[in-house]
Amino acid sequence: MLNFIWAGFFIVGFVAACLQSFVDGAVWNNISMGIFEAAKTGFRISINLTGLLCLWMGILKIAESVGITEFLAKLLRPLFAKIFPDVPQNSPAFGSIIMNIAANMLGLDNAATPMGLKAMEQLQEINPHKSRASNAQVLFIVLNSSALTIIPIAILMYRMELGAANPSAVFIPILIATSVSTLVAFLSVALLQKLNIFNRVVLAYLAVFLCFIAFLTYGFSLLPADKKLSLSTEISNFILIAVIVLFISLGLLKKINVYETFIVGAKEGFDVAVKIIPYLVAMLCAISVFRASGAFDLLIAALDKCFSWLGMDTDFVPALPTAFMKPLSGSGARAMMIETMQNFGPDSFPAFVSCIVQGASETTFYVFAVYFGAVRISKTGSALGCALLADLAGIISAIWAAYLFY
Numbered sequence: 001m002l003n004f005i006w007a008g009f010f011i012v013g014f015v016a017a018c019l020q021s022f023v024d025g026a027v028w029n030n031i032s033m034g035i036f037e038a039a040k041t042g043f044r045i046s047i048n049l050t051g052l053l054c055l056w057m058g059i060l061k062i063a064e065s066v067g068i069t070e071f072l073a074k075l076l077r078p079l080f081a082k083i084f085p086d087v088p089q090n091s092p093a094f095g096s097i098i099m100n101i102a103a104n105m106l107g108l109d110n111a112a113t114p115m116g117l118k119a120m121e122q123l124q125e126i127n128p129h130k131s132r133a134s135n136a137q138v139l140f141i142v143l144n145s146s147a148l149t150i151i152p153i154a155i156l157m158y159r160m161e162l163g164a165a166n167p168s169a170v171f172i173p174i175l176i177a178t179s180v181s182t183l184v185a186f187l188s189v190a191l192l193q194k195l196n197i198f199n200r201v202v203l204a205y206l207a208v209f210l211c212f213i214a215f216l217t218y219g220f221s222l223l224p225a226d227k228k229l230s231l232s233t234e235i236s237n238f239i240l241i242a243v244i245v246l247f248i249s250l251g252l253l254k255k256i257n258v259y260e261t262f263i264v265g266a267k268e269g270f271d272v273a274v275k276i277i278p279y280l281v282a283m284l285c286a287i288s289v290f291r292a293s294g295a296f297d298l299l300i301a302a303l304d305k306c307f308s309w310l311g312m313d314t315d316f317v318p319a320l321p322t323a324f325m326k327p328l329s330g331s332g333a334r335a336m337m338i339e340t341m342q343n344f345g346p347d348s349f350p351a352f353v354s355c356i357v358q359g360a361s362e363t364t365f366y367v368f369a370v371y372f373g374a375v376r377i378s379k380t381g382s383a384l385g386c387a388l389l390a391d392l393a394g395i396i397s398a399i400w401a402a403y404l405f406y
Contacts, residue, residue: 005365005384009286016295030292038288042281046273049113053269056114059247060099061265062258064092066250071095079205083186083195084136086126093122097140104147104362116144117272117374124375132379133372138386139189141371145387146185146394147362149178155359158338164346173352173401174359179213181361181394188386272374279373283365287328296324316399318344319353323395327388330363353402360394 013031020027080087080094087093096119104112119140127134133141152174159167190197197203251258290296304317319340326333337358341351364387372380 003378006282006286009290012295013286013289013291013293016290016298017293020294024294027292027294031289034288034292035285038284039281042284043277046277046280049276050270050273053114053117053273054266055269057118057269057272058262058265059244060096060115060118061268062251062256062261063099063247064095065256065261066247066254068095068247068250076205078201082199082202083139083190083197085195086134087123087136088126091122091126093119093126093136096122100144101148104144104149112144113370114269114272116140116371120371120375121272124377130375131377133377133381133383135193137375137377138381138383139186139193141367141380141383142185142189142386142390143182144371145362145364145367146182146390147178148182149174149359152359155337155355158334159341159346159355162338162341162346164341164351166347169405170352170355170359173356173398173405175213176401177356177360177394177398180397181390184393185386185390188389189382192382192386275376276370276373279369280366283369287365290328291325296321299324315349316353316402318350319357319399322354323357323398326357326361326395327364327391328366330366333358333363349402349406352406353399356398356402357395360398361391364388364391 017027017031076098077089077094080097081089084094096115100112100115100119120137123134123137123140124130127137152171155170155174156167159170187197189195248258251261300317300320303320304314307314307317322333322336322340325336337351337354340354341348344350364384368380368384368387372378
């Protein structure tokens, strides 16, 4: 699937550029410059990610040595046994998956990626077909691309910096949209893989999860508007530092050489960072061609006319560039969100929708390029279709939540 998507970006972009060249002679130059810039960006992202991978792979190696990942896995083993039936119950992948999901929920993207890459490597070790994604890897990637985020720190900070009267106004709408996206992601994969989810174990975990989300949402709704951002930031940063100190302290108590253990894990992180460079460069270059050719703008214009013809309110259409860019490029979607806030005002409806869309899901193609690239998987099965379905559900629920709360 990725093969056709990747080639499609180039082909559609080329055709669109041919049409666009009649009115804009600079289109070919824009595409050429965009490809070169995308290649440099892909390399730069990988290099910047190297330090983070070394840090968190080292910390995870300590956690694995002291048995923390095994302890976390035990807590969710009954659930994972149902939704990951092909993974042995004593697999260390469970601990890495749990920590990845927890980091995503807290909005700690920098910590989530190394943990996710570690999980993919561990799942790859038990994958009988090394070039094809296993059912467990498909489910994990789709859940990761939906990226359930409880505390969207970055979005709240951008709104604050651009002068929004109430930066945290998007907090609950984002929570609703990202929850819908994750639920659709899980159910779509469960349906295709014929997982038995209607049993006491799965339903019990889902009930606890929904109660936790409801409790957190209610608790934050009681806080003054000017306290939500600062408190969520403080909590996330505290948890981040506390986790590192906890792992190191437990390592010392168990008389483990934490420094040497960290170095071993950090070396693994460096190797992973090098592996993902070609995959990331390939995907970013294809996306750049599609965007610079004008195909992206034509799509938005067509949708505006389509919604108008259907008699729908089109106030949300200016936020659609963020929605369409989100699965393709995280930095591009972030730039679209900021551009929308600058052009329409941080407290405008298009800006409100754009921010919710930004927090509804993860950058799908980036996740696929990095995670599957790290373990050299080229056949992704139903993963991309399920992930894009979850993205669509996140976008629709984000627009609905915007109309509900604005």
